[in-house]
Amino acid sequence: MQPRTIVAAGKCSVRSEVASWSRASPTASRRHLSSPGDVPALCEFLHEASSHVAALGPDFAADRDRLDGLRQRLREERCHLAVLGQFKRGKSTLVNALLGKAVLPTAIVPLTSIPTFLRGGEELSARVLFDEGKPEERFAGPDAAALAEFLARFVTESANPRNRLGVRQVEATCPAPILEQGVALIDTPGIGSIFRHNTEATINFLPQCDAALFVVSADPPITEVEVEFLKLARRKLARLFFILNKADYLDEDERRTAVAFLQQVLCEQVGFASPPRVFCVSARQGLAARQRRDPAGWEQSGMAQIERQIVDFLLNEKREVLHGAVCRQASDVLAEVERRLRLTVRSLNMPLAELDERVRLFEKSLARIDEQQIVLLKRVDAEEHRLADSVKQRAEQWLPKSRRFFEEVVRECERQQGAQWSEEPTREAIAAAMPGFFERAFGEERRLCEEELRDALLPHRRRADELIAEVHRLVEKLFDVPFEPPREEISLARAELPYWRTHRWKFTSIGAIPDSWIDQLFPLRWRKARIRRRVLEQVEYLVTRNVGDLRYSMLENLKRSVREFREALTGSIARTMQTTRRALDSALGRRTKDAAALAPEIARLESAIAVVRHLREQADPRGRSAELAAPSTQDPGDDALGPA
Ligand SMILES: Nc1nc2c(ncn2[C@@H]2O[C@H](COP(=O)(O)OP(=O)(O)OP(=O)(O)O)[C@@H](O)[C@H]2O)c(=O)[nH]1
Numbered sequence: 001m002q003p004r005t006i007v008a009a010g011k012c013s014v015r016s017e018v019a020s021w022s023r024a025s026p027t028a029s030r031r032h033l034s035s036p037g038d039v040p041a042l043c044e045f046l047h048e049a050s051s052h053v054a055a056l057g058p059d060f061a062a063d064r065d066r067l068d069g070l071r072q073r074l075r076e077e078r079c080h081l082a083v084l085g086q087f088k089r090g091k092s093t094l095v096n097a098l099l100g101k102a103v104l105p106t107a108i109v110p111l112t113s114i115p116t117f118l119r120g121g122e123e124l125s126a127r128v129l130f131d132e133g134k135p136e137e138r139f140a141g142p143d144a145a146a147l148a149e150f151l152a153r154f155v156t157e158s159a160n161p162r163n164r165l166g167v168r169q170v171e172a173t174c175p176a177p178i179l180e181q182g183v184a185l186i187d188t189p190g191i192g193s194i195f196r197h198n199t200e201a202t203i204n205f206l207p208q209c210d211a212a213l214f215v216v217s218a219d220p221p222i223t224e225v226e227v228e229f230l231k232l233a234r235r236k237l238a239r240l241f242f243i244l245n246k247a248d249y250l251d252e253d254e255r256r257t258a259v260a261f262l263q264q265v266l267c268e269q270v271g272f273a274s275p276p277r278v279f280c281v282s283a284r285q286g287l288a289a290r291q292r293r294d295p296a297g298w299e300q301s302g303m304a305q306i307e308r309q310i311v312d313f314l315l316n317e318k319r320e321v322l323h324g325a326v327c328r329q330a331s332d333v334l335a336e337v338e339r340r341l342r343l344t345v346r347s348l349n350m351p352l353a354e355l356d357e358r359v360r361l362f363e364k365s366l367a368r369i370d371e372q373q374i375v376l377l378k379r380v381d382a383e384e385h386r387l388a389d390s391v392k393q394r395a396e397q398w399l400p401k402s403r404r405f406f407e408e409v410v411r412e413c414e415r416q417q418g419a420q421w422s423e424e425p426t427r428e429a430i431a432a433a434m435p436g437f438f439e440r441a442f443g444e445e446r447r448l449c450e451e452e453l454r455d456a457l458l459p460h461r462r463r464a465d466e467l468i469a470e471v472h473r474l475v476e477k478l479f480d481v482p483f484e485p486p487r488e489e490i491s492l493a494r495a496e497l498p499y500w501r502t503h504r505w506k507f508t509s510i511g512a513i514p515d516s517w518i519d520q521l522f523p524l525r526w527r528k529a530r531i532r533r534r535v536l537e538q539v540e541y542l543v544t545r546n547v548g549d550l551r552y553s554m555l556e557n558l559k560r561s562v563r564e565f566r567e568a569l570t571g572s573i574a575r576t577m578q579t580t581r582r583a584l585d586s587a588l589g590r591r592t593k594d595a596a597a598l599a600p601e602i603a604r605l606e607s608a609i610a611v612v613r614h615l616r617e618q619a620d621p622r623g624r625s626a627e628l629a630a631p632s633t634q635d636p637g638d639d640a641l642g643p644a
């Protein structure tokens with residue numbers, strides 16, 4: 001799109017320029033931008049702003065990229081909605097119903113063992129990622145049943161017991177209206193089954209979800225495992241909705257009783273202050289209704305309510321927060337553009353000798369800021385070493401903790417089996433407990449590591465902000481261009497996919513048949529001692545390997561987080577320095593022209609400043625752009641552009 005204002009600048013006055021811009025897009029933008037749900041209007045605004053900024057020349061390419069990045073972020077925004085619950089409550093069926101297609105495997109035995117992440121797409125497809133460099137597996141094709149069959153090979157306990165295939169992540173796309181609206185659905189392994197690591201893995205990835213549907217059913221009523229899980233989930237999830245599934249088994253009276261019972265438990269045992277709303281549905285009937293395109297059946301199944309009330313609510317709520325953040329960031333980018341335009345204008349108007357002198361002073365001070373940046377980066381390096389030591393120390397502590405835990409598992413087996421104590425069931429018990437124990441350890445470690453990292457890096461982030469502010473203050477002092485410190489730090493960074501890892505913790509393997517034969521030849525006490533020695537050797541081996549993996553994962557996470565932090569930090573300081581330098585260079589370059597030749601140049605820049613200010617006011621009508629009068633562009637005609 002050809003930018004309207006700036007290309008034409010220089011041929012007309014600032015007043016007519018800005019006035020014509022205002023006429024071209026009257027109050028419409030203002031009205032749209034103030035409505036948080038209107039993502040298309042905000043996208044259009046960002047596109048327009050980006051075109052204006054791009055037309056200012058290559059020195060503004062990074063600002064244009066930032067505006068384009070915001071637009072991209074807005075477009076890609078998704079609400080991550082997980083479906084949680086005890087095994088066999090109908091979670092996978094509920095996701096299928098919301099999609100209108102049976103793409104996830106379902107069964108009457110505990111099944112889903114690995115989370116599946118579903119996004120919108122033009123056709124059905126899936127991708128399975130593995131640990132240890134194994135090539136990914138892909139599916140594409142129109143057949144939902146074939147996709148379900150493909151997924152069943154990887155995400156089910158029966159086909160991939162204890163994740164022996166080493167699956168790390170499973171993603172699928174599906175052309176479904178709910179996914180196109182911006183919801184991403186995550187089907188999760190059931191909690192409380194005999195596969196305890198499934199429960200722990202689900203708990204570990206809760207912080208990556210925006211909200212969850214917690215699925216229960218009347219038969220059996222909510223269990224102790226669910227209550228315990230909910231106590232945890234409540235702390236980690238901002239939004240939790242309750243679904244009573246399999247309502248088709250119940251008549252009206254039974255439904256009322258089941259809902260009342262569930263609400264009572266949620267208040268008395270989970271700690272809700274007032275009874276949360278419970279949605280009664282039949283996911284199975286809902287899916288069937290969707291498949292035969294029967295809107296009345298869909299409504300009757302109760303699923304329509306979930307779609308309407310929960311999903312719409314979540315999307316709007318999330319959009320509102322994001323809308324505000326994007327507007328403020330767009331306003332900050334435009335403020336920065338405006339600041340540099342002013343700097344160039346100010347420099348063009350300055351006597352040449354004075355300009356040279358000030359640029360020299362500016363460069364001298366920048367060298368000092370550069371040095372401080374190097375000191376800052378050294379401190380971040382030292383912080384990384386300190387944090388890595390702390391991760392290593394904590395990992396060491398997991399060794400005795402896990403030894404104690406598994407020695408107790410061994411003792412418990414011995415107690416239970418008495419004189420019949422044998423090796424094989426003990427190894428099985430260790431194998432069953434190992435992934436769950438380490439999933440929990442992983443969750444605890446990650447939480448601690450994140451807290452420590454945040455506390456450690458915050459002062460350095462502040463110091464970097466101070467250095468950036470110093471560059472701005474320098475410009476303010478030398479060139480009289482006002483500086484506005486950023487109002488708040490808004491992080492829009494969000495992983496496209498939740499970054500959970502499905503770990504493959506090491507567990508027991510081969511039985512020791514020959515040893516157990518020999519054992520029979522010994523008296524009971526000796527036999528037990530032999531078994532104990534062998535299983536404890538095995539415990540030691542497994543515990544050491546798993547703690548090693550835990551430590552490796554944590555150190556890798558730490559390295560990645562610090563690297564990203566360092567890049568963001570140096571990036572923002574360097575950007576501020578470079579762009580300011582370029583604004584000055586550009587002014588110095590133009591100063592070789594004679595004064596008369598500069599007049600249209602200055603008029604063009606002033607007109608651009610007026611346009612950028614106008615854009616800022618739209619992005620952030622209550623922001624401070626309006627308060628900051630622009631001395632060089634102050635023009636009676638600008639009054640029309642005052643704050644809304
Ligand atoms: N009657 C009835 N049966 C249902 C309903 N929803 C699911 N089921 C059945 O319940 C069984 C379990 O369904 P799944 O969707 O596999 O349950 P899940 O919660 O994903 O199970 P896991 O993955 O093992 O945790 C299947 O036989 C489904 O057909 C429902 O609304 N009504």
Ligand SMILES: [Mg+2]
Pocket residue numbers: 091092093105106111112188190
């Ligand atoms: Mg399932």
